[in-house]
Amino acid sequence: MEKIRVGGILDNSLANGKGLRTVIFLSGCIHKCKGCHNKELQDFNFGIEMTEEEIFNRIEKNAGIIKGVTLSGGDPMEQPMKLVNLCKKIKTLGLNIWCYTGYSFEEILKSDEKSSLLKEVDVLVDGIFDLKSKSEKLKYRGSSNQRIIDVKESLTSKEVVVLDF
Template structure:
């Protein structure tokens, strides 16, 4: 497991917490809209020694409330020892995951190593592989989503919306799939220098609002990330 980056302070990544975000390299997906493409394979980007990370976390005790562990896909490797050390310092832990490893997710929750989970919902099940850029066992994705909705851990689902990949019918299907979810966010795609496939485009604000309206009959708490109210 390689620590590929550290965002030292974030007020956005962990709901209700002042946190930092740790980025782990490596991912089993190749989503064309990925913002962290330089760390997908584990061969690029910054590398931070684990002891350097924990020296930082020691210094920030009493200032930070939580640690977000993101990627890449943090559940691709054995992340439990890292989480144990973080929890040992008294931090709350949030995991960002694509949901492909429900067994690991259940294990971490059962061991009390995760307090909040943000799970990416790439698209409707019918378009998952195209959107993820890789072979996907959608049964595993559905298992992870169902577990989060049932187990009692804090969670949110989120979909990064790309004009070339998402249409209205996809959000009807997502709504039917995740009916009653506690928290679901639509996120506007942003094209940056690190995006895996250049040339993708975001949807307009009107399109995002239309997608939200399609979700609301199924998920009354559906929101667009960053909107007020």
């Protein structure tokens, strides 16, 4: 079984999506956004390799108190196929999944691998972090160019459905 490169796991967070969540920080990002707050996670070799089972067991122990799981990074879309099955298992716990990525929704749809992961995600925060558009007043995103997207509604309606927080 292929291992997932993880930069860290935060068991309980209120800042990385709606409700109390477990956040998995994935290693590797090609975007190199100026002002990135997880710069060390841009390195594809940062962190440790974990099995899907190790990550799932940690989430499962926390499932009684969390509302969902957030995939962050780095960029989870750099390891999409390693995350698809994990996300399916997370769904069996009744948890929702948020994913932060520097790719746009439209770019993800052009990639079969990235689309496979997208289909397992409930909410996508897309777009590169733009230091010029940064605002502390924004909820669940770092810059105003980023969108918080209802993935299921967007895939069904074939147009981007943005959530307002």
